[in-house]
Amino acid sequence: MAEIASLLDNMVEQTRYHFEQRGIDEPLVVGIHTGGVWIAEALVQRLGYTRPMGKLDISFYRDDFSRIGMHPQVRPSELPEELDNQHILLVDDVLFTGRTIRAALNELFDYGRPASVTLAVLVERDGRELPIEAAIVGAHLELGAGEQIKLRGPEPLRLERVQVEGRS
């Protein structure tokens, strides 16, 4: 498995290019708990961004609540500024079905109306169930059926392949 550091380097380069192209100085970075927050923190540091970043816990916006119930550990979402008219860089660790991102977008829009939202992920894998794609991607992976990839951390950050039964 590729080193996290080199994946982050890829992301930094793509992020700089993406926002320069659009004439945006520094977006508001928002990480999705828990892995996305770790990646967002690493990105902010490498990019030398100075604005405080936001954190989202999407548990209350999940679409599988009525099947699996409350997530045992919900952390509060924290957004340091008003979202209206902001350019947002939404960061997650693994893009899989796209359902987490849908939930995150729904939550973001309950805080305000951003000017734009760009998605950045450490790893993009196969298995999308919704029309959602990332603009900034550390690595692409094809995984076998029943295989998942998980980010462990925060110190050190590492990717782990895990075999899971049944759940999508």
Added chain:
Amino acid sequence: MIALPSSAHRLPQPGPLPNDLQLTADGRLRHLLTVEGLSRKLVTEILDNAESFANMNEKAVKKVPLLRGKTVVNLFFEASTRTRTTFELAAKRLSADVLNINVSTSSAVKGESLLDTLRNLEAMNVDMFVVRHQDSGAAHFMARHTQPGISVLNAGDGRHAHPTQALLDMFTIRRCKGDFTRLKVAIVGDILHSRVARSQIHALNILQAGEVRVVAPRSLLPAQVEDLGVHVFHDLKQGLRDVDVVMMLRLQRERMEHAHLPSEHEYFQLFGLTQRRLLLAKPDCLVMHPGPANRGVEIDSAVADGAQSVILQQVTFGIAVRMAVMSMTIGVQGT
């Protein structure tokens, strides 16, 4: 020789053990009927979940879609303003639909039984009952007879329990004081008629509060109250000494069938919380009251509105705690 349990003067404990009804086989919350018997872990989980909901006020849209498409029925056989409205607001902030049924305007006055009411509302495909009733055990009765897939939350039954009130009190204490194990807490007033006091005592003991005191005249204490794990005081000045939290109770005039007290005036002279008496407690002692307060009977206005009072915070936090309990119980239904 068979030893008979000396239960005649015990507090009401209706039906089978509450946890058989209110927990799932794997220990998750299906109904909330009483705090009694809940584990410290589960109570802490409820408070942690409430913490996430308490932070929602900074959002432009103060709602989450968690209970979208669910129907919550507030079934109130007894008057209530705070409890009913905060349950209603909690359900609405979770995006549920809410039906409010009050006894004065319902068919219960036409003689419909509780079971008939239950069956009819079930036929409307509702997902949760929030019930307040003058009889101890009414919520247990509903939980026992309702269809699987419907949750029952006890919003106060007779003298028995008022679990969400106790939980919001615990949430308020935890927010202000943190750790429970070093706290001395005094519950003052009409313990005998108070379902709030009973639930508070259980909750404080579950969370391992350092010392739980009850302070009341003998005529307003249930028999064998010590068995609940409290220290009993009949003198307010002694009971308040060095406490970190004082939880006042409302003098329940409507429940006083017999003359438990010579007069309200005399009660205030002996057991009313005044600024001067509050000086006996720790300087940062919290003053709490479940409302509605009888000003000048159990609490002086200057104390109720004073710097140490967290009475209005209790109301605010009540919404978050009820949101937590509602989403945890409904979340269990589909699993």
